[in-house]
Amino acid sequence: MYELKTLLPQFDIKLPTCMYPLKNVSLAADSLASSSPSSASASTSSCDDTASVAARQEKVLKQLEELKEQLGQIRKGLGVCGKTIQHTTAFQNGGLKEVPLQDVVINGHPNFIPYALLALKNAWRDLYTIDVKTFTHSTMADIGPAAREFEANLAKVPVNPALPKISVTLIWKNCEHTEMISSPTMYVPIYGEVNIIRYLGRVGPAEYRYEGSPLCNEIDLVLDICYQLLRCNTHKTQVAMVRLLDKRLQQQQYFGGSQMSVADIGVYSSLIRMPAITDKDLTPALVAWRKRAKLVAQI
Amino acid sequence: MVEDKENVENGEQVSKKGAKKLAKAAKKAEQKAETASAVAANNAGGDSAEDHASGRYGLSEMIQSKDKRSERNFVPVSELSGQVGKGLVWVRGRVHTSRAKGKQCFLILRQQSSTVQCILAVGDVISKQMVKFAGNIPKESIIDIQAKPVAVSGKIESCTEQSLELSVEQLFVISQAKAQLPLQIEDASRPENADDAEGLNIRVNQDTRLDNRVLDLRTPANQAIFRLEAGVCRLFRDILTEKGFTEIHTPKIISAASEGGANVFTVSYFKDSAYLAQSPQLYKQMAIAADFDKVYTVGAVFRAEDSNTHRHLTEFVGLDLEMAFKYHYHEVLHTIGNTFTAIFKGLRDNYAREIESVGQQYKVDAFKFLEPPLILQFADGVAMLREAGVETGDEEDLSTPNEKLLGRLVKAKYDTDFYILDKFPLAIRPFYTMPDPNNPVYSNSYDMFMRGEEILSGAQRIHDPEYLMERAKHHGIDTSKIAAYIESFRYGCPPHAGGGIGMERVVMLYLGLDNIRKTSMFPRDPKRLTP
DSSP states (O other): OOOOOOSSOOOOOOOOSSSOOOOOHHHHHHHHHHOHHHHHHHHHHHHHHHHHHHHHHHHHHHHHHHHHHHHHHHHHHHTOOOOOOOOOSTTTTTTOOOOOOOOEEEEEOTTSOOHHHHHHHHHTTTTOEEEEEEEEETTOSOOOHHHHHHHHHHHHSOOOTTSOEEEEEEEEOSOSSOEEEOOSSSOOOEESHHHHHHHHHHHSOGGGOOSSSTTHHHHHHHHHHHHHHHTOOSHHHHHHHHHHHHHHHTTOSBTTBSSOOHHHHHHHHHHHHOTTSOTTTSOHHHHHHHHHHHHHHOO | OHHHHHHHTSSSOOOHHHHHHHHHHHHHHHHHHHHHHHHHHHHHHHHHSOOTTGGGEEEOOOOOSOOOOTTOOBOOGGGGGGGTTSOOEEEEEEEEEEEEETTEEEEEEEETTEEEEEEEESSSSOOHHHHHHHHTSOTTOEEEEEEEEEEOSSOOTTSSSOSEEEEEEEEEEEEOOOSSOSSOHHHHTOOOOTTOSSSOOOOOOHHHHHHTHHHHTTSHHHHHHHHHHHHHHHHHHHHHHHTTOEEOOOOSEESSOSSOSTTOOEEEETTEEEEEOSOSHHHHHHHHHTTOOEEEEEEEEEOOOOOOSTTOOSEEEEEEEEEEOSSOTHHHHHHHHHHHHHHHHHHHHHOHHHHHHHHHHSOOOOOOOEESOEEEEHHHHHHHHHHTTOOOOTTOOOOHHHHHHHHHHHHHHHOOSEEEEEOOBGGGSOTTBOBOSSOTTBBSEEEEEETTEEEEEEEEEOOOHHHHHHHHHHTTOOTTTTHHHHHTTTTOOOOEEEEEEEHHHHHHHHHTOSOGGGGSSSOOBTTBOOO
């Protein structure tokens, strides 16, 4: 073959001064894999990098605070609208802004009371607050004694103002499915009490968040069985579902291991909705589990 | 030429042709006479063929309270179904339509919202002349009929009483209507069916309706609307009286404009001039200072705003209330909210038939509400609007499109057409509004919305005269003009709050109608002073 002349001649590239050089990530990884002493130096250098970025961010935030103070002074001087200067906590917690969680609306029929709300309120009473306000929709003439008792029980749970909270508006309505609406503009309603449990489980206290844990599939499986259980019409199908649950429970303390989880909440509140399933239909393991769960859920 | 010839031969014999012509003419004349007499005989036979029903129909003489006729048992059309097979009844109603065909006449009788079919057939009781008379009665005339209610096998679709018809025996016209009507009741009550391309599309213009209001009000939908309006008023009175309120009546001729000043009507008052009251605000508060504790008033409100919109009138009926409270204005807020919820429940439960009647002509979406009523903070409302992409300031008043959008957002989220917005910013409220003690940006004031439109604006009023003067100065209002107002608080006044609504607007929004003139019996706007 013959040699090709280079198309572009060599010329000097002037590096811009407003940017900063990034350490080549792959080289650092290579060096880490190859030798251990150099890995230590590489890791420290990468630590240095993150530290320098963090230091830069802190400097920028400090400047922002100073500018805001200056603006506030100017405002005061001019007497422009008496808005108080909003001090952000952004400086303190590393740039994270804490916003209260969107409040949720749950529409339910009084014949299908979402006991899971009460169970979660009780289970989380020391960890997290679920503030439930109940309303009756105009399509519902009378909600019945069971729903009224449920409302009274909801009101009885003591509220600790120091805990993070989520506001839930429960509307008794003549609707087919229990549904949850989080925001009117991004309107994607969530159907089914079990799915509401899943949502609340993800925004609730860390102890009940199961997404990252290895039990994730197990818990989801149990919740799916609950979903089907709630849709069973005949006693035979209900008993079949109960047998499935028993298979999942085996000899454990709770569904999903030795700790109470949202799966237990789901099974417990579903069983309350099915008065046709008596202790006779449950296996002894399930009866014992129910006693244990009642201590936490307190319904 | 030929005539001349005949004239010449006058006395003599007429020519042959002439004779033939004459004979033909004579024959023709004879035949004509024969048929004429035959027809006459027929007609005469018909007309004078003894009208065996002559005493049982006709134009009644003007009712001047001559006879009591208490033996006649009148039954309302809505109760006729219970009278089938029980013999003759008397009914008074209007002729909705009447058509005679040969030996039968079908007449639809209308009484407010109910219609029933009446049938006259030539027979022993009814004569041919009676049928002809019935077919010629002008529409809208008031008639008395004596008839037998008869059950029918098939359903009569065109009437409200579908399972029976009246077999008429006597028929008298009490008040005859003019033959040419400015508008047809059938046209005025036709539903707005845009998708029915084949149906008749004749509508009556709103101006024509309002000019001939007496006829327009006879349509079933209008009858229902105004009975519903009466229901709103009655429920308002009953519910508040039950809560311990007292009704008061405030003067409408006042000496100084209370709110604003630009939008008042002036009347000449002997040698001076006076104004027509824009709102009973001042007098409600004086009644509270006079120890009436809880008051409400139902009366006319006059606003001289030159607004020609679908929701403004110059004169409307205001339902206002004012209440003294112990420590927190939420006591009053919840009272007002619960009053509304109770009114809606009363309408839903007791006036379902009227709502359905209106629904047959105008499309009506059922009104949805929550119990207890939904109360949102103004800041939350602004947050919802911002989330939907609308830029609005923290202290900015809600513009009309923003109000409507917020109404739709609340409807999408909570599925309610009625909600309350609490803690409005102080900057946009009148000077007598009490500011929020915890946050000087906001005030203790609230607005209530139905279907995204504002119906009530209320607040805790400042009851301390010194503070009131301060706030008035802050708003740049001349305190000498409102001296009388401030004076009423100098002799001890309890903390109080209240609000007022427009009755026509509430009915319009409850039914989901598009124009407030539909809910005002004889509306007044910048361009209309009659009827």
